[in-house]
Amino acid sequence: MDIxxxxxxxxxxxxSTPILLAAIGELVVERAGVLNLGVEGMMIVGAVCGYIAGHSSGDPYLGFLGAVFAGAAVSLVFAVLTQFLMTNQVATGLGLTLFGLGLSALIGMRAEGTPDLTVAKLALPILSDIPVLGAILFRHDLVVYLSILLVAGVWAFLTYTRAGLILRAVGENHEAAHALGYNVRLVRVLAILFGGGCAGLAGAYISLVRVxxxxxGITAGAGWIALAIVVFASWKPWRLIAGAYLFGGVTVLQLxxxxxxxxxxxxYLSMAPYLATIIVLVMIRAGRAPASLGKPFHPSS
Amino acid sequence: MKRRTLLATGAGAALAAAMGMPASAQDKTKVGFIYVGPINDGGWTQHHHHSAMEMVEHFGDAVEFVYQESVPEGPDAERAITQMALGGADIIFTTSFGFMDPTVNVAANFPNVKFEHATGYKQADNVSVYSARFYEGRAIQGTLAGRMTTTNKVGYIASVPIPEVIRGINAAYIHAKKVNPDIEFKIIWIFEWLNPAKEADAAKALIEQGCDVVLQHTDSTAPHQAAREAGGVYTFGQAADMAEFAPMPRISSIIDNWAPYYIDRVQAVMDGTWSSVSTWDGISTGMVGIGEVSDVVPAEWKAEAEAMRDAIAAGTYHPFTGPINKQDGSPWLAEGETASDGDLASMFFYVEGVEGEIPS
Structure with missing residues (x-):
């Protein structure tokens, strides 16, 4: 065995990191009751903007930052269309993916080639010296740690904070949340922006670290996987990690x-990642979708 | 409903044939290209596009050039090709294996349009096929790989299981084995021509398993980037020189040079001498170029590789010269016998020593 x-x-x-990042963003969006199928589009715009920002500034972290803003900016289009102009979320999301793919190709026309940037690995002191575990877990770049911290942060936010409770209320029953005086549209727009930022960061991780x-077309469908994992993880943050790592793990393993x-x-090896992810996540009891997921809301109604 | 669609399509075709063609033929020759990837993929499509641009430069105002990039293989390709034919193209080049059936289907509807399909084998009265003998370049890569490896493990990122890709694996393996009897090939199929993330993952997996030479039959430069990061790993440019990765990790390359062929064929359309042909050229005509062997390769081995290149170009050496057995040990080529083009075109087996099975 050479493995x-x-x-x-x-x-x-x-x-797994790009999928995890995109998925945690989408999870928040969906918990707020919005279905944004444009993850792939936001990711790839993040990928090209992150690449260009990182390349022109010489600093990969500026690249990541640029990608977050780019992803959020694209998602803002979706937010305006679905929240204020009341367009259909599914159609708008699909449109956003097509738009993102085209836009990224346009932006990236002059950006061929290879960055000379390297994102430094950050070996955590002490922890990285633990035999075996240290090499596996604690010698990565910052974004890998950030992705896990984000999952933990989202979980804590949704479970323990008042703002998280409001967000869930908006996702479960927007009429009731509205009646209680919460600004449903504001909450949703913020959630969509968060999702866009995460997707952008996920894209930049592919164009600045992974490739x-x-x-x-560098994201090659990772956004769709992220969407699927949110559903299979029953909209629960920690299960996302299981889903994303399982998918990423079997992908790497099959190679x-x-x-x-x-x-x-x-x-069979090639289909293994998809099969394994579906089987395992279905087995851990499919959860219930937020009740208002995908439904349009207008404060006047 | 169905009949109406059929009628509409037929009428469109007839209309284009009756009106579109002569009008455009009078002034400019309209040349169309259908690409499988984006024109900046750094490899396969980019080189087709560069060659097409050279052709356009050669003819200047005499041609009108149109192209569509990132056309998926499959049913949608038929739509894209039809659209181009309806747009009044006089000759259309479709530059991926998976465009074979769509090209032949569309060509049947447009008898006055000339079609040129790259790397396929289905000809028709108005469909030519052309390809390059990439396996000649693979023989040289295999030789270099066998010499340069210190772990005796060579990684191979394979794309889609078709004869062209299998020929490449076999040619590389035979020649690596010749100079290094302990060689072992590790092959990963990714079932796509271009997927940078997957290519990078595959390259990393191969490198982590001890491969210090990675060959690729995929279109992006992602494996080179992975090799550069890992350090001490050698790669080869695919379809394009990929010189931005020289001298390390890229130590040589196979360069597709389609420009002379494109100029030739468009000229034939202009002269009215175009006829359906099957072209399969290699190093001798320059359709397959061998990128400069970089200086990290010791002079003696570099000379060996260049000598092989020259021998293949001169026709004195054929990369598939017996004795060669098939993977199961049954004899294929006897001592001194060389493979026929027919055998090569339909090759769907590994040669003896290659491990694993070809996905079907």
């Missing part, structure tokens, strides 16, 4: 098994 389990597990975390370069020359037809 090194430590390297494999470390690679798993890198491969790292800009090529048209390793292929290289190993395992006697399993390659087709």
């Amino acid at each position: 090194n389990p430590i390297l494999l597990l470390a690679a798993l975390m890198v491969a 790292p370069q800009w090529i048209d 390793n098994l292929q290289a190993e020359g395992l006697k399993i037809p390659v087709e």
Whole structure:
């Protein structure tokens, strides 16, 4: 066996991070009762803007920051259309994906090539010296840590804070939340912006760390996986980690098994990530969607 | 409903044939290109596009150039090609294997439009096929890979299981084995021509498993980036020189040079001498170029690689020269026998020593 389990597990975390980031953003959006199918579009705009910002400034962190803003800016289009002009969320979200793919190709036309940027790995002191675990968990770049902190933060926010409670109320029953005097549209717009920012960051992680370069269509469907994982994780933050790491893990594992020359037809290995994710997440009891998910809301009604 | 659609399509085709063609043929020759990837992919599509641009420069105002990029293989390709034909194109180049059936289907509706399909094998009266003998370049890469590896493990990122890709694997393996009997190939299929994230993951997986040479039959430069980050890993440019990664990790490359062919074929349309042909050229005509072997390769091995290139160009050496057995040990080519083009075009087996199965 040439597979090194430590390297494999470390690679798993890198491969899963973009999906996890996009998924945690979408989770907040959906918990607020909005279905934004434009994750892929926001991701890829984040990818190209992050690439350009990082490349022109020479600082990858400025790249990430630019991507967050770019993703949020694109999501603002969705927010205005669905929250104020009352367009259909599904259609608008799909449109946002197509728009994002086209826009990124346009922006990225002059941005071919390879950045000379490297995002430094940040070995956490003491923790990274733990045998085995240290190499797997604690020698990554900042964004990997950030993605996990975000999940924890979102969980704490939704579970323990008043603002989180309001957001969930808006997602469960926007009429009631409105009647209680909460500004449903404001909450939703903020959630959509958060989702856009996360998707943008996820895209930039692909174009600045994982690949790292800009090529048209670089996200290659990761946004759709993120969407699926939100559903399969029953809208619960911690399960997202399980879903994303499982998907990323099996993706990396199947490549390793292929290289190993395992006697399993390659087709099965290639579909393994999707199958495994679906099976496991269905098994851990499918949850209930936020009751107002995808329904339009207007304060006058 | 169905009949009406059929009628409409037929009428459109007839209309285009009756009116569109002569009008545009009088002044400019309209040349169309259908690409599978974006024109800035850094590899396959980019080189088709560059070659097309060279053709346009050559003819100047005599041609009108249209193209559509990122056309998915499958049913949608038929729509894109039809649209281009309806738009009055005189000749249309479709530049990916998966456009084969769509091209042939559309061509049947537009008998006056010339079609050129890259890397396929289905010809028709108005459909030519053209491809390059990339396996000649693979033989040189295999030789270099066998020489340069210290772990004796060579990674291969394979794209879509078609004969062209399998020929490449076999040619590389045979020649790596020749100079390094302990060589082992690790092959990963990603089932796509271009998916940078997957290519990068595949390259990383191969490198982590000890491969210090990574060959690719995919279109992006992502594997080079992964190799550069890992350090001490050698790669080869695919379709384009990918010189921005030289001298390390990229130590040589296969460069597709379609420009002379494109100029030739468009000229034939202008002269009215176009006929359906099957072209399969290699290093000798320059359709397959070998990128400069970089200086990290010791001079002796560099000379060996260049000698092989010259021998193939001169026709004195064929990369598939027996004795070669198939993977199951059954004989394929006898001592001194060379593979026929027919055998090569339909190759769907690994040669002896390659491990694993070809996905079907």
